[in-house]
Amino acid sequence: MDLGIKGKKAIINGGSAGMGKGSALALAKEGVDLFISARGEKRLLETCEEIEKKTGVIVKSIVADHSSDEGREKILSSCPDPDILVGTCTPPPFTYSYEEVSTEEWRQTLDVSLLSPVEFMKAIIPGMVERKWGRIVNIGTGAAKTPAEVRILSGPPRAALVNYSVAVSKKVAKHNVVINNILPGMHHTASIADRYNKLAEENGTTYDEEIEKFVNNWKIPAKKFGSSDDLGSFVAMFCSEQASYVIGQSLVIDGGIGNTTF
Numbered sequence: 115m116d117l118g119i120k121g122k123k124a125i126i127n128g129g130s131a132g133m134g135k136g137s138a139l140a141l142a143k144e145g146v147d148l149f150i151s152a153r154g155e156k157r158l159l160e161t162c163e164e165i166e167k168k169t170g171v172i173v174k175s176i177v178a179d180h181s182s183d184e185g186r187e188k189i190l191s192s193c194p195d196p197d198i199l200v201g202t203c204t205p206p207p208f209t210y211s212y213e214e215v216s217t218e219e220w221r222q223t224l225d226v227s228l229l230s231p232v233e234f235m236k237a238i239i240p241g242m243v244e245r246k247w248g249r250i251v252n253i254g255t256g257a258a259k260t261p262a263e264v265r266i267l268s269g270p271p272r273a274a275l276v277n278y279s280v281a282v283s284k285k286v287a288k289h290n291v292v293i294n295n296i297l298p299g300m301h302h303t304a305s306i307a308d309r310y311n312k313l314a315e316e317n318g319t320t321y322d323e324e325i326e327k328f329v330n331n332w333k334i335p336a337k338k339f340g341s342s343d344d345l346g347s348f349v350a351m352f353c354s355e356q357a358s359y360v361i362g363q364s365l366v367i368d369g370g371i372g373n374t375t376f
């Protein structure tokens with residue numbers, strides 16, 4: 115299916131790995147030119163080169179922290195008039211007791227996973243409205259909908275982001291500016307590889323065994339972790355020409371672990 119977005123320009127904040135990279139690749143396959151930000155230069159350059167080679171689109175790398183004012187200025191000066199914005203970050207740390215979460219940890223997680231996407235939306239929506247075309251996808255977390263103490267630094271800021279983006283989506287939909295969210299469950303990504311390889315080393319097991327343990331403990335119906343590239347295809351769908359009537363939705367992609375009907 116042709117998504118009708120060839121030649122559009124996309125900022126992918128946090129696109130050198132994981133679901134950001136999966137989204138970048140899916141958009142590039144549709145002929146979208148990319149402006150990808152990440153803090154680490156080496157992995158970012160490798161990712162940009164890989165996507166350019168695979169798809170032939172223009173991929174510009176921007177070494178920047180999208181949670182800082184300077185980082186946002188750098189990203190927006192590289193691409194002041196994006197048609198598409200995809201926002202993601204490294205998952206906030208796991209927490210084992212709500213009582214142990216410090217004010218500093220709250221401030222950090224709010225900066226990166228709530229205030230950053232809010233500031234980007236405020237900065238780029240006026241241009242999208244003027245041009246009568248825009249697509250924004252925030253990659254949040256299933257924990258926004260299904261709270262858990264262990265994900266207390268991840269779920270609450272994204273629940274706020276979903277609420278905010280739905281409110282804004284209703285205001286700008288008439289200008290063909292479309293805002294939606296993806297709420298992932300467990301996926302194979304760079305951060306998950308770090309976490310479960312470390313656990314495997316500590317426990318004398320393998321990555322696959324640790325994933326299997328998690329899948330069984332948390333009873334994931336699909337019996338596996340998801341693929342970042344598959345999730346990226348759904349991001350691209352939300353960025354398509356055909357998405358103009360899909361307003362303020364939050365798609366859960368979690369292998370069935372969530373337990374709500376809608």
Ligand SMILES: NC(=O)c1ccc[n+]([C@@H]2O[C@H](COP(=O)([O-])OP(=O)(O)OC[C@H]3O[C@@H](n4cnc5c(N)ncnc54)[C@H](OP(=O)(O)O)[C@@H]3O)[C@@H](O)[C@H]2O)c1
Nearest residue numbers: 128130131132133152153154180204205300301303304305
């Ligand atoms: N993976 C899962 O199973 C899972 C489950 C539920 C929800 N999620 C959510 O899905 C999203 C993506 O997770 P992921 O596992 O794909 O992450 P990941 O593998 O750690 O990739 C994160 C990407 O974002 C970049 N990044 C992080 N912070 C940044 C910042 N401040 N400025 C610019 N770039 C930044 C990273 O590069 P640098 O480090 O070089 O900056 C990297 O490219 C997160 O919102 C996470 O909470 C993930």
